[in-house]
Amino acid sequence: MLQMTLALSASACRSLLAGASYLVELAKAWRPAASSDSLLERAPVMLRDAVTGFLPEPWRWFANSLIAIVAILAVFGLLFAYLTLAERKILGRIQNRPGPNRTGWFGLLQPFADGVKALTKEDIVPANADRVLHFLAPVALVALSLLGFAVIPFGRQLVPIELNAAVLYFFAAGAATELAVFMAGWASHNKYSLLAAMRALAQLISYELPLLLSFVPVVMLAGTLSTTEIVAAQGGWKWGFIPHWYVLTPWGFAGFAIFMVAALAESNRSPFDLPEAESELIAGHLTEYSGFKYALFFMAEYFGMCALSGMAVTLFLGGWQAPLPFLEFIPSYAWFAAKLLALLLGFIWIRATFPRLRMDQLTRLAWKFLVPLALINLGTAAFWSLTHDWAGPLQLARWGVAAVLVVGPFVIMGRTLSAGVAPRKYRYA
């Protein structure tokens, strides 16, 4: 009995001691270190360390990753919920109607009502459907579109995984989502779905190319495929107020524009939403989906959009870098969030503004316009990189040549692009 109490008390003492030392460690961590990072900046990491600090070393990275995954799911899940609401509200306002405004204040509870509705709906599977694939498609789509988040640096300290070839990883993961779209279209055993899947494949393959080509200049100039290093390369300011973001160079601007157009198409957003063009294909590959599976597709679309926007922010808009030196006190992840939200609002705005393209226009835009432009942009970036030591009046020449290389092809090819399209004659109308 005595031994037992002794042992117990000893273990209690030990654990108390351990706890105390842990608290001391924590306190040390809380104290602002020599680095310029503010407390707010380090708060997420410290919070995580506070949770996982108890674990033994071999398990810690596992728990850390788990926490990162949970955090991403939570943040982007919520973002998804409110993005749908924002989209509906903004579209409504643009079209001169209020948008959802009954559930909660300003319709703030609307996403949750939608979620409950989706969950409680009947899950219909067509009789002739390929049941396995029909089930796997939405799951695979969500899973694959989530993969991309793993390498986006959300903040100075917030990179889920540091990979040497992070950009490549991101686009590899993105390429895999096409399979899921195809699976959905094929498994439904519905000709509209299949047609939509074919369209989606054609579109995704076509736009993969400009998407990949448009960021190659960034890789070239930054000299790395790692997202953190790309963001780091965009740090600093010229003359103290012009950030070194790639979008502020001629080739970077062109690359950013191409990237965003291709990203629109890659995430099946309007005006490139041909695979789910209601007027032609009912709802495309989503025709035979209902309830929660439908919601999953919806979710995957928004995740993909968020991931691509996040990548655009990382590659071109300086990632989490603050736009001006004196604004650096605001934590980096806030800047990232601000830029991300701005791009997402742009997506919504575009959806409200542009009419849908025709299939031939869609492929023509990709192959005859974006791909050549992206290739020329590669040359421009090469020029930029080769002339990095030009100073004085030569710098003006550098800017001039690069700007001409960007604007010239755009104007010339833009003309040929719209040559057969712009003033259209309708033969049967």
Add this chain to the structure above:
Amino acid sequence: MIFVLTIIAFLTLATAAVALALRNLIHSALLLTVSWSGIAAFYLWAGAEFVAFAQILIYVGAISMVVLFAVLLTRRSRDDFAIAPESVGRAVSALIAGGAVLGVLFGAVVSTRLPDPPTSAPVVTVRRLGLQLMSPHAAALLVVGALLTVALLGAVVLAATARRDATEDAG
């Protein structure tokens, strides 16, 4: 370490085998995609990160798409996906030939004494890879670029229809 390799190998081989034995072409193609991802996983396991992502990007992102397109373009009705089982003789001869090759390869591998593996994995950064590609292997890189261009053009020429539609824009 070995355990992970075994799992990867098992997954890859099983999906590949099943894919090539299935009757449904679409399922075959999708399963093969899994198999290719398994190979990418092997590359990751071996430490060749860049190659792994390139494998996924090209095989899962591009080749599987092309395969699916080809499958969808080369059939007249939905029933064409289910392929009639092959003749028994052909299957048996294939198994014999394949088995013989397998036997020979296994025999060769097992009977060979291989050098001891290095203790640490070689580190290959993307930058080093890029430098290697651009300096000692630059000629090969150019040739591959030319090859890809020629292949793309060839594929377009082969697959393009000869007939010329009057498109709507022509009016």
Add this chain to the structure above:
Amino acid sequence: MNLSPLHLCLLFSSALFCIGLIGALCRSNTILVLLGVELMLNAANLNFIAFWRFGPAPSAETGVIFVLFSIAVAAAEAAVGLALVISIYRHQQNIRLQEANRLKG
């Protein structure tokens, strides 16, 4: 029998190669034959990586670069091969490989 990791990798790749071979041999659908050939190619790539990782001179990146080139060639091969398949289909309305023997003398 004491097998090193290199042995295991080689066994893995030979098995994959044979699966591809058997598939290519016993299926008559041209697409599946092509896919079998792709698998064989992949098996070869596995060997490159295995020897690069466990071979005697692990510092050189040659294995990795070889695989990169091989993947590029495989992509070209798949594009041309499948274009050929489509053109065969256009000629004979199916893609059974046995029937594509028009050049037989």
Add this chain to the structure above:
Amino acid sequence: MLELGAFLRLMTLPVHLLWLIAALPLLAAGIGALTPRRGRALAAGVAIAAMALSFLLSCAALATALAQPAAHLVHNFAWFDLGLGPLRLGWLLDPLTAFMCVMVTLVGLLIFVFSVGYMHADANSTRFFCFMSVFAAAMLGVLIANSLLLLFVCWELVGLASYLLIGFWFHKPAAAAAAKKAFITTRIGDLGLLLGMLWLYDSTGTLLFFDAGNGVLEAGALGALTAQTTIGGLAVSTAIGLLVFCGAIGKSGQFPLHVWLPDAMEGPTPVSALIHAATMVAAGVFLVARVYPLMAADQALAHVPIHALTVVAFIGAITALMGAMIAVAQNDIKRVLAFSTVSQLGYMMLALGVGSWVAAIFHLLTHAFFKALLFLGAGSVIHAAHHEQDIRRLGGLRGPMRTTFATFAIGMMALSGVPFLFSGFWSKEAILHAAHAWNGSSLPLFAGLAAVVLTAFYMTRLVAEVFFGAPRSEAAGHAHESPPTMTIPLIGLAVGAVLLGFLGTPAYPWLQARLLGETEVHGHSLLEGGGLMMLSIVLVALGIGAGWAIYWRRLRATATALDPLERATPRTFAALAARLGFDELYAATVGRLSNATAALADALDRHVWDGAIRFLARLGEFTGVVSRETDEDMLNGGFDAGSESLRGTGKLYSRAQTGETHGYLRVIAIGFVLLVLIVMMGGGQ
């Protein structure tokens, strides 16, 4: 002044970026080549923008060069490895290069602008601007090259571009023929240049001009070259120099290879302006000036039979006099100017030959401006008169074309050497002084002085015929002033034609000093050597007076009326009008020789070689008959049996050719297994 100094310091162009000057027009040419026909505005805009940028860069280069005029800034690099050592090329920046670059880009820019108006109606103007840009790029390449090889490459590119441009209207047979003539004639000279280059490389092992003491124009190599002698006691440097000079003769239209230059007028007028003012003909003079140390290396040697520069001086003198004489009797406005170019180039060569290469370059620069001005003025006249080029059918254009007349008159006075105000006077004066100071012979000086009179005379004739009196044809009657894109370059060039002379007056020879690499300018009073100046002023007055007396006072009434000179001395005039019969002479000698050689070769081929072959064929036929007999009777039996059995086996094997891929694959697999098994067995033993 302080700001200007600061600005000049800001405007420096490091020598390793010198290639940009030539690369920009080349880029413009590339863009022009890719532009579709309807994109003429784009092509012209790009060409002009590239030229303007090149001009700015040239100004920067000039500022750089003037900061240290005595230095030859070079940037050499290895091109490729020959095995014996790297073949090296390089850029060179010194005042000569810089001044020439500024001149070429400025004049070229003005000509480009003029072309926008002149070529407005031409369907192929994108091609035109593409070729013009190539031309300018090649010429700039010649200027910045620090290697005779690189210079030669660009030199040939100049030739190619001139061929393309002279034959721009290739549907006109005359233009096509002229293009061929220019190309082939200059090629004859280039052969000499090529031989000289090879010889030079053989003797010195390098073709770089300046290479930290190892270049061919630096003391070490020159010493070695003068030390050796070759056939006839010539120093090697003399021989090489003369061979190089052959290239200059061809390119600069010197006697006896001047025949292509007047024919080159078949191209569009801006091309003529570019060829005759800024680029092509200037290249020859520039080449001699560039390799001047090589040409002058033998001056100190007393024992050699002839000095390279003496040849240059006499060739120049002959050309100057001959060109001026022929120009008197020409009736085509552009041809008069063409022969005046020949004559003026003769002056430049004369200056080079008598040892004053700076005077040659000075005259080259001033001549570039006023000759471009005259050609563009002629182009403006031609444009206005609906492509009427015959001066007998023009006349009376002074009224409707005021700007053109005024600028043309300035050009005429500059070319004639009207004293004090016009640039041509100062540069010509410099040449005459140099010829006077030469102690070789006084014949070049007399030739130059005679050419002064003739130049003033024919220019007066030209202006009188074209601009005064009454219009003598329908087209001339309806002439009107050209558009601003054409007149503004004229005005710009006229300003240059007046002002440029003041850079090098004897009182303050700034240009000469900078070219020679001196930082201080030593002027002397105009009265020193004033006798020669007075003489030349008198001669100019004489020429203009004669022209005035003969043409101005008694203006031609109709287009068909005889020329007063023709009435006076019909034979001489006819000979001059026929350009002293050089073309006929060449046709009778070189042309006939080549025809005869061709006939000889043809006869040899037809009779001798053919006969031999026919004999061989007969022999072969005979052998064939014999062998067939033996073959059929004796050998075939066995072979027939053998081939029968082969065919049987082949049939058997062809069954394996099923056309079925699987079968092949299977065989490959089994073959592989067998192979491995065999290897393993073998390895076991």
